[in-house]
Amino acid sequence: MNKNYILPGFVVLASFGLITFTTVLLPNFIFRPTASEYAVEYTPTEARGRKIYVREGCVYCHSQFSRPQDRDFGPLPLAGDYVYETPNVLGTIRTGPDLTNEGQKHPDQWHISHLKNPRTLTPGSIMPPFGYLKDDEMKELVAYIQTLGKKRMHLYKRIYHPQELEKVLEKRKVNVDGSAAANAGRGIYQQNCATCHGTNGLGNGPNAIAIAKKPANFSRPFYKDYDDVTWFWRVSEGVPGTRMPQWGKLLTEEQRWYLVAFLKTLPRETEVYPKGYESIDPEKWVEVNKTSAAELNSVKPAEIIKTDGPPPGAGGGH
Amino acid sequence: MIFSDKENSASKNFIISAVVWLVIGMSLGLTAAIEFVAPDLSSNIPQLTFSRIRPTHINAVAFGWLSMANVGLVLYIVPTLTKCKLYSERFANFICLVWNFALVAGALCLLNGYSEGREYAELPVPIDILVLVGLISLSYNVYLTVINRKVKKLYVSLWYMLGAFFWMPIVYFIGNRTFVRLDGLNDGIVNWFYGHNILGMWFTTLGVGIAYYMIPKLTGRPLWSHSLSMLGFWTIAFFYAPTGTHHILQSPVPEWLKALAVVFSVALVIPVITVLTNFFMTMKGNWWQLANNLPLRFVLTGALFYFITCIQGPFQATRSVNWYIHFTQWVPGHAHAALLGAFSFFDWGGIYYALPRVTGKQIYSNTLARAHYWFTFLGFWIFYAAFTIAGLVQSAGWHAGVSVSTWVVELVPYWIFRALGGGMMWFGNILFLFNVIQTVRGVKPLDDPSLEPAMAPPASKA
Numbered sequence: 001m002n003k004n005y006i007l008p009g010f011v012v013l014a015s016f017g018l019i020t021f022t023t024v025l026l027p028n029f030i031f032r033p034t035a036s037e038y039a040v041e042y043t044p045t046e047a048r049g050r051k052i053y054v055r056e057g058c059v060y061c062h063s064q065f066s067r068p069q070d071r072d073f074g075p076l077p078l079a080g081d082y083v084y085e086t087p088n089v090l091g092t093i094r095t096g097p098d099l100t101n102e103g104q105k106h107p108d109q110w111h112i113s114h115l116k117n118p119r120t121l122t123p124g125s126i127m128p129p130f131g132y133l134k135d136d137e138m139k140e141l142v143a144y145i146q147t148l149g150k151k152r153m154h155l156y157k158r159i160y161h162p163q164e165l166e167k168v169l170e171k172r173k174v175n176v177d178g179s180a181a182a183n184a185g186r187g188i189y190q191q192n193c194a195t196c197h198g199t200n201g202l203g204n205g206p207n208a209i210a211i212a213k214k215p216a217n218f219s220r221p222f223y224k225d226y227d228d229v230t231w232f233w234r235v236s237e238g239v240p241g242t243r244m245p246q247w248g249k250l251l252t253e254e255q256r257w258y259l260v261a262f263l264k265t266l267p268r269e270t271e272v273y274p275k276g277y278e279s280i281d282p283e284k285w286v287e288v289n290k291t292s293a294a295e296l297n298s299v300k301p302a303e304i305i306k307t308d309g310p311p312p313g314a315g316g317g318h
Numbered sequence: 319m320i321f322s323d324k325e326n327s328a329s330k331n332f333i334i335s336a337v338v339w340l341v342i343g344m345s346l347g348l349t350a351a352i353e354f355v356a357p358d359l360s361s362n363i364p365q366l367t368f369s370r371i372r373p374t375h376i377n378a379v380a381f382g383w384l385s386m387a388n389v390g391l392v393l394y395i396v397p398t399l400t401k402c403k404l405y406s407e408r409f410a411n412f413i414c415l416v417w418n419f420a421l422v423a424g425a426l427c428l429l430n431g432y433s434e435g436r437e438y439a440e441l442p443v444p445i446d447i448l449v450l451v452g453l454i455s456l457s458y459n460v461y462l463t464v465i466n467r468k469v470k471k472l473y474v475s476l477w478y479m480l481g482a483f484f485w486m487p488i489v490y491f492i493g494n495r496t497f498v499r500l501d502g503l504n505d506g507i508v509n510w511f512y513g514h515n516i517l518g519m520w521f522t523t524l525g526v527g528i529a530y531y532m533i534p535k536l537t538g539r540p541l542w543s544h545s546l547s548m549l550g551f552w553t554i555a556f557f558y559a560p561t562g563t564h565h566i567l568q569s570p571v572p573e574w575l576k577a578l579a580v581v582f583s584v585a586l587v588i589p590v591i592t593v594l595t596n597f598f599m600t601m602k603g604n605w606w607q608l609a610n611n612l613p614l615r616f617v618l619t620g621a622l623f624y625f626i627t628c629i630q631g632p633f634q635a636t637r638s639v640n641w642y643i644h645f646t647q648w649v650p651g652h653a654h655a656a657l658l659g660a661f662s663f664f665d666w667g668g669i670y671y672a673l674p675r676v677t678g679k680q681i682y683s684n685t686l687a688r689a690h691y692w693f694t695f696l697g698f699w700i701f702y703a704a705f706t707i708a709g710l711v712q713s714a715g716w717h718a719g720v721s722v723s724t725w726v727v728e729l730v731p732y733w734i735f736r737a738l739g740g741g742m743m744w745f746g747n748i749l750f751l752f753n754v755i756q757t758v759r760g761v762k763p764l765d766d767p768s769l770e771p772a773m774a775p776p777a778s779k780a
Contacts, residue, residue, distance in 0.1 A: 054435035057369030082502030
């Protein structure tokens with residue numbers, strides 16, 4: 001063989017070996033979540049039901065991971081919750097609803113009727129009928145579906161009770177007024193928050209356009225009234241009824257303090273909003289809201305103007 | 319015939335099997351698409367249920383059609399580029415038989431519910447072993463052919479093909495290792511390493527390798543830049559493999575793994591731009607050839623779809639875009655743009671060019687071939703637009719707070735259009751199957767060979 005091809009051959013081998021090591025072997029060595037209190041150890045019946053779930057290919061329409069922004073699918077599952085889930089049924093498409101927390105939402109008989117003919121219970125559904133399952137198979141499958149997120153629902157509570165927040169403040173080790181913490185927080189912000197709140201915190205991230213209840217614009221003056229604990233509590237608990245996730249479930253306490261340090265540095269002496277805001281009819285504030293998100297999305301930083309005091313007719317925001 | 323030692327017989331057998339699998343796979347896909355509109359169509363027959371048809375469809379088109387068509391073309395291209403006979407024609411023919419057997423058994427298993435349940439890795443263990451044996455034997459065959467070559471320098475297509483035949487058996491092995499039981503999320507990580515690399519290290523590399531052969535061959539002009547083509551190869555080799563985690567970007571897997579996947583996904587813009595620059599610069603001044611060169615038209619349409627899908631891909635993997643379009647119909651639209659748009663069009667072009675050369679017979683009908691092109695091309699646009707728009711609509715509904723099961727009703731028009739576009743493509747490919755069968759049977763061609771010179775064997779052989 002020509003010697004000229006030995007080096008390229010070696011490089012292909014080495015690079016693919018390195019990639020396989022970092023993305024296949026390494027995660028399995030250093031990422032070993034232990035079973036959390038929400039992980040379900042299946043009984044024999046439920047395990048058989050899970051096999052039927054896999055066999056019938058439910059995963060091709062139903063995902064089993066609700067994401068941070070999917071607040072309407074119930075509590076967020078964490079790494080430790082998936083320990084007994086082999087083969088994985090995470091799923092990649094949501095033609096039907098997410099089933100992470102489906103268990104205990106409906107009685108068994110509802111599930112059986114629904115599996116036999118989905119359209120009798122959810123009109124307009126496009127789920128195929130699974131009436132060909134034998135009665136005992138059906139029972140096993142339903143027993144499995146009822147375990148999904150069951151423990152999570154029962155043990156679910158807010159991350160912090162208001163009284164606990166004082167304790168959190170006592171054991172805080174991060175100096176939230178320091179620039180080091182703020183810089184650490186900026187990275188966390190850009191990675192997790194910027195997609196909705198925008199890179200400058202104006203509530204104009206690329207996905208703001210999609211959300212019915214718009215993400216907060218941190219330049220608004222009333223955020224001056226937020227103290228450290230309020231910021232920390234808001235970041236940790238999220239905002240129920242919106243897409244704001246409970247970051248307390250995803251970020252460590254230290255990371256959230258860094259984030260608070262960054263949020264405190266954002267300017268809010270005057271509210272920043274896009275050009276042309278004054279000309280919008282203040283009576284139609286719902287439309288104003290829509291327009292502003294779309295405009296904020298397309299607006300270049302140079303076009304953003306600052307004024308003193310609140311903009312005309314902007315009283316309806318939240 | 320199956321164990322024949324005749325030159326190019328393996329290539330011919332692989333191509334014919336591929337075309338049959340294409341029609342089988344597309345029929346399954348069309349059934350699945352119709353079931354979105356008429357969910358009671360399955361009428362309680364387990365084998366007709368959407369959730370069983372879908373994995374069968376994927377495996378039939380991925381391992382039946384695309385893999386076998388790619389292998390068939392590789393078995394034709396590698397000997398011509400090395401000016402050396404295939405190492406063992408008989409062995410390759412045997413592998414074709416094994417692979418067909420494995421796929422029939424696999425399709426029956428999946429339809430009857432014997433599935434491993436991991437996306438793209440559904441086939442049961444005995445069939446995995448057969449497929450893996452086939453892959454390794456083909457690698458051995460291709461590598462020995464290249465080692466015995468008469469041409470000193472390796473053309474870029476050979477780099478891609480040798481790379482694919484090195485990566486794919488390893489990727490397939492990792493993806494189907496059922497003897498190592500991994501906990502939930504680790505299982506997902508490995509599953510998506512496989513699920514994405516089967517596209518990256520097998521379909522993309524072989525597809526691009528075929529296009530690199532076809533475009534200069536069909537235009538009769540040399541490749542624009544060899545150094546650029548090498549840059550494309552090495553960046554694919556370095557950047558493609560770690561990207562799999564972007565399929566589970568918002569699940570609780572480690573943050574560093576997600577960051578790695580996003581960075582490398584975005585870096586994939588580099589190989590795509592280099593490859594397409596090379597293709598289009600080679601075409602510079604030769605666009606008129608599209609008028610009477612149907613294989614070239616197929617390959618360049620493939621390049622167009624390759625451009626679309628590969629510009630979508632990197633941006634889809636970023637956190638902000640993934641936030642919006644993950645879980646929606648946009649994603650299968652993107653997957654179809656890659657496998658059906660780009661690589662299938664490369665293969666169709668390749669088959670129209672290679673089939674006359676491996677069988678020594680002219681393609682039966684130019685009209686049918688042109689109808690095949692237009693049905694597939696127009697059908698694909700309808701199909702792809704339906705998928706993409708449905709995805710955006712879906713996500714808009716969810717993020718406005720409408721529940722998934724309520725919002726499903728809004729998507730009915732897109733599902734109808736998707737089935738319509740799919741039906742057009744299916745019809746086009748029935749014509750293709752008929753055309754291929756008539757060609758192989760040696761029915762007298764309907765057209766004059768000078769009308770489409772690329773679709774007739776060279777004059778010396780005819």
